[in-house]
Amino acid sequence: MIASLSLILLCQLAGEVIVRGLGLPLPGPVVGLLFLLLLLLARDRFVALARGPLQQDGVENASRGLLAHLSLLFVPAGVGVVQKLDLVAEHGIAVAVVLAISVVVTLLVTVATFLVASRLMSRGRSAP
Amino acid sequence: MSANPFSLWVYLSQSPLLWLTVTLLVYATTDALSLMTHRHPLANPVLHSIWIIGAFLMLTGTSYTTYFGGAQFVHFLLGPATVALAVPLYENRKVVAAAILPMLAALVVGSVTAVVSVVLLAEAVGLPRAVVLSLAPKSVTAGVAMGISESLHADPSLTAVAVVLTGIMGAIIVTPLMNRMGITDFRARGFAVGIAAHGIGTARAFQVDAVAGVFAGIAMSLNALVTSLLVPLAVTLLVR
Numbered sequence: 001m002i003a004s005l006s007l008i009l010l011c012q013l014a015g016e017v018i019v020r021g022l023g024l025p026l027p028g029p030v031v032g033l034l035f036l037l038l039l040l041l042a043r044d045r046f047v048a049l050a051r052g053p054l055q056q057d058g059v060e061n062a063s064r065g066l067l068a069h070l071s072l073l074f075v076p077a078g079v080g081v082v083q084k085l086d087l088v089a090e091h092g093i094a095v096a097v098v099l100a101i102s103v104v105v106t107l108l109v110t111v112a113t114f115l116v117a118s119r120l121m122s123r124g125r126s127a128p
Numbered sequence: 129m130s131a132n133p134f135s136l137w138v139y140l141s142q143s144p145l146l147w148l149t150v151t152l153l154v155y156a157t158t159d160a161l162s163l164m165t166h167r168h169p170l171a172n173p174v175l176h177s178i179w180i181i182g183a184f185l186m187l188t189g190t191s192y193t194t195y196f197g198g199a200q201f202v203h204f205l206l207g208p209a210t211v212a213l214a215v216p217l218y219e220n221r222k223v224v225a226a227a228i229l230p231m232l233a234a235l236v237v238g239s240v241t242a243v244v245s246v247v248l249l250a251e252a253v254g255l256p257r258a259v260v261l262s263l264a265p266k267s268v269t270a271g272v273a274m275g276i277s278e279s280l281h282a283d284p285s286l287t288a289v290a291v292v293l294t295g296i297m298g299a300i301i302v303t304p305l306m307n308r309m310g311i312t313d314f315r316a317r318g319f320a321v322g323i324a325a326h327g328i329g330t331a332r333a334f335q336v337d338a339v340a341g342v343f344a345g346i347a348m349s350l351n352a353l354v355t356s357l358l359v360p361l362a363v364t365l366l367v368r
Contacts, residue, residue: 008211012208012210026357027275029272030352030353037214037217040218041218060215060219063214064212067209067216070327071173072152072159073202073203073209073270074206074292074328075181075199075202077274077288077289078293079182079199081178081289081293082182082192083192084286095255095293098250098263099263099290100301101249102245102246102249102294103298104305106320107302107321108320110241110347111306111309111316111317113230113234114230114231114234117229117234
């Protein structure tokens, strides 16, 4: 468990170092995600890597544990709304309406694109 | 019992212990209530935790800084949780590889729509420039969005609030909206909510359907990548 958490933190740390070091316009944890994915893929190819947290579902179980309560992690940031009450009073309704419309539009456009692209693909596959 | 209850409160209200406990306890309660209502969209545990904790802070006159002293231990886990998304991505690599083209198309179109729609709408209703910039990255997960906001010299704490609000709205609306539209492909439904409403939407997708949850998680992590590149560009092009 400790080794698995350390591996996750190590990936994030490596991500932060690379992002800061090279001045990339990317968040460190996202680069960390890529590192962990590459490590997991490399482990399947090279048996020598399958040790410590990379064996017996070690890092997999730790990650599942973290992701099981993903929505809890947003609570502290969300409570930050108490600092923004003046802004809420001034622009609250406009901001809420803008965000709500944007969410609905994004949901519909994304789901439509996915379905159209997947239909085009299956048609392309069955045609020839 | 020599201690005066007031001095005990003064001591506890400044300690991280109390606020960490309050955060976990309120979330555990609202999550149990959400489970009791069979995960009704309006029983969203994040929404109810936020107003209950917020009201409690205001009633006790506690500052957000003091509260965050305790809650930061939970907040910190957003980064490792983003890294952890590599695992569902790895485990479902075959399903993902099979749907790679629709996913890439939906990713590009969806991320652009999420950023452009919010910037254009916010400009149209005449919100100040600082607010528009802070709202732009609202569809990606909190840690990433706050980083983007910082790099734009916007207000990261306002971005965090916009991110959480967007996530809650997406999580509440996705199931009724998709049912009304008659969309039964859970890959597409999950992917859309991951793009539009990041981790809170992903948590909702896992409640509804396992495949939807996986696709939401993938969409959320890919969107974090794309939006980090897209927002600076969109802001240069669209904001006055």
